[in-house]
Amino acid sequence: MGRKIFVGTSIVLTLMMIAAIFFSLPYYVSKPGKAKKLAPIIQVENREEGKGSFMLTTVRMGRANIYSYMESKLFDYVELYPLEEILHETETQEDYNARQLHMMAGSKLNAIEVAYKKAGYPVEYKYKGVYVVQVMPDMPAEGKLLSGDRIIKVDGKRFNSSEGFIEYVAKKHAGNTLELTIKRNDKTKIVQISVQPFKGDPKKVGIGISLVDDKDIIVDPKVTVKTDEIGGPSAGLMFSLEIYDQLMEEDFTRGYKIAGTGTIDSEGTVGPIGGIDQKIVAADKAGAEIFFAPNEKGSKDSNYNLAVKTAREIDSKIKIVPVDVMDDAIKYLDKLPMK
Incomplete structure (x- = not known):
């Protein structure tokens, strides 16, 4: 009898442990990810990588279960976020993933444009339409459009940018109906949507x-950026540095392992990101020697200041370098002696 009770209890406990893995809590948990070399991800046609390396840094984020919840309470640099801080109202996990991938796509385009222009190469765009990133609740598009839909035409008209689309819609009156030609999962369909006040x-x-x-960016020499599994805009700065390095004859890595983070716009301005403390931990584990961090014009609570604080806490020897624009990073690299 005792053996049966023991076996039965073991089975119940095992099932409970398995259930704890799959039972989602109303939180997201993030932790340090990895620092990845960019050369295998980015390749400019007929160009070679430098002696050192540029690296992007990542944060691992996912829906919390009981184990990851406990982990956030026990370990440093593991953060817990309420569900509503990550997902917009009515947004699903699929919507969130689509939003992250579209932000990454925009980040890649900006990085390519900035790097090629800085290196003195012409840049052109081929516009194909606009992507829906998010659908707002209690507005006419809810239930008719989804994140990831491509809007090809509006009332039979094509637009070269999202700004053109917004300007056209803004001229309408409440109650007017728009005819949108959209592409979803490789299928084209037409939807009727009325406009209403915000x-x-x-x-x-x-x-x-x-x-x-x-839109597609047209550059010569061609560049390939493989980011199928990476979302969000935070790798923009490092993308631009890797592309610029490959375009130029000079080796800007100088033989060092260089990590960093920060969004980048089409003018080369570097913006702040979340989880920079976790990215410092990831960079340190990967042996990075230099880390570029968004300076936010010297703001007291800037990414740069948090990065310096984190490096000190983990006793890292990484040199944290503040950047407001891509040129700040290039000027720093120009002064580095070859390792």
């Missing part, structure tokens, strides 16, 4: 979506 600004009308441009 709750926060009744003088403006719209259908309740946020957009990004769907």
